[in-house]
Amino acid sequence: MEALVNLILQFGNLNKQQIEFLLSKVEMLELKKDEYLSEAGKVPRYVGFVLEGVFRFCYYNNRGEEITNYFVDEGNFVSDHEKFESQMVASEYVQAVTDCKILVFNKKGWDQISDTIVGWDMMKANMVKKCLTLAMERRSPLVSEDATTRYLSFIDAFPNLVNRIPLSYIASYLGITQQSLSRIRRNIR
Template sequence: MNDFIDFILQFGSLTQQQIDLVSRKATELTLRKDEYFSEAGEVPRRVGFILEGVMRVCYYNNKGEEITRYFFDEHHLVVEMRSFENNIEASEYVQAVTDCKLLIFSKQAWDEISRTIIGWDVIVQKIFSKALIEKLERRSPLVEQDATTRYLTFMEKFPHLANRIPLSYLASYLGITQSSLSRIRKNIR
């Protein structure tokens, strides 16, 4: 819980009473590798904070191919916020890439925190604004670069993720085939 509180306090201040409320509303969840935190077609009912592990956001394109959009590791919130807040079906899957341990807030608990703590929504907005900027910074170079440069950029920016995710997910994220990724990796060595 301390990791989550430290994370939240980067974006705003809370009194000890507010911290205690947030702490009471959280529960721990363990997800095994490949288990889903949330699925496309379902309304998200919880917000997670990753304490340990790596998760990914993915979807299926119109050809039925699985596409990885993002990876999240420790100290990131996990939820499709638009669907969560508006009570609508998610369009993407959130899946554990490794065994994961998360703090979980149910929709009811999250809403109660929001109603009780003045300024909570501002803190959450700041968190998601930062996350959006991070996503854009991760994805924007991928559009303009060749496959080898995309791979090298990923390795440079996220060396801590490289050995934690399957090559098939990484290839999908980079927008290349797994065989192309293998060839790139072989040529770099």
């Protein structure tokens, strides 16, 4: 809980009562590897803060191939935020890559925080902005670089994930085959 509070306090000030109110709206959720926090075709139920584990955002393209779009690890929020806020059906999956422990807010609790804490909406907007900026910084090098450089950029962006997630997910994220990724890894050792 302390890590969640510390992250939130980077975006504004809350007094002790506001922090207690915020924490009264959170619950612990444990997901096993391969379980979903959110699924395509369903309305996302939670905004989560990752205590332990790794999640990935993925979808299926028009050829039925699974594409990994993004990873989220400890100390970060995980949510299909736009669909959660508007309570619309999600178009991608948020899947546990490892066993995960997260603190979650359901929609009712999340809205009660907004209705009760003055300034929460601005703090929330700044948190979302930071998450989107980080995602863009991590994704944009992948567009124009060769495969080896994309892999090295991945290692820089996600240094703690390389040995924690399947190579197939990394290859999908980088837009290359698993065989190409294996060759790249052999060549840079």
